[in-house]
Amino acid sequence: MLILVGSRGREVEVGSGTFHCPVCDVQRPYKHRRVGRYFTLYFIPLFQIQKLAEYVECQACHHVFPLEVLHKKSFPDPRRILAEVGRDLESGMTIQQVQTKLMNTGLREDVASKVIEVTAGSQRKVCPRCGSLYAESARFCVKCGSPLYDA
Numbered sequence: 260m261l262i263l264v265g266s267r268g269r270e271v272e273v274g275s276g277t278f279h280c281p282v283c284d285v286q287r288p289y290k291h292r293r294v295g296r297y298f299t300l301y302f303i304p305l306f307q308i309q310k311l312a313e314y315v316e317c318q319a320c321h322h323v324f325p326l327e328v329l330h331k332k333s334f335p336d337p338r339r340i341l342a343e344v345g346r347d348l349e350s351g352m353t354i355q356q357v358q359t360k361l362m363n364t365g366l367r368e369d370v371a372s373k374v375i376e377v378t379a380g381s382q383r384k385v386c387p388r389c390g391s392l393y394a395e396s397a398r399f400c401v402k403c404g405s406p407l408y409d410a
């Protein structure tokens with residue numbers, strides 16, 4: 260009786276989730292796949308003999324990346340953050356709103372405060388009516404409409 264043994268490559272999905280895709284530059288769903296060479300008996304894969312490749316595939320753009328892409332904490336370009344903080348403060352957002360927005364992008368609280376200080380200086384204006392804090396350049400409180408004075 261002839262026993263058919265052999266080996267073949269086989270791709271298995273070992274995980275999935277969301278990650279920051281370096282190509283799309285936003286959070287995307289991914290699939291983590293492993294390609295291995297399997298020992299086969301009558302063409303049925305029995306066990307893996309050799310690991311051939313392991314990669315992460317973005318489900319939006321279908322680019323593939325090495326596994327490390329999952330562990331890489333990606334931060335947006337610091338110059339982009341500073342420019343955006345400047346715009347937000349000029350448009351009249353409160354210090355607290357800008358701080359919350361920064362922390363939502365993944366910055367630690369102390370880093371967020373530092374970014375605001377670098378952008379807006381340490382001078383603050385405070386709303387006499389509701390107590391909201393603003394950067395120096397703000398003129399009116401967006402929350403209650405009151406004019407602002409130097410803190």
Ligand SMILES: [Zn+2]
Nearest residue numbers: 280283317320
């Ligand atoms: Zn992508």
Ligand SMILES: [Zn+2]
Nearest residue numbers: 386389400403
């Ligand atoms: Zn106010």
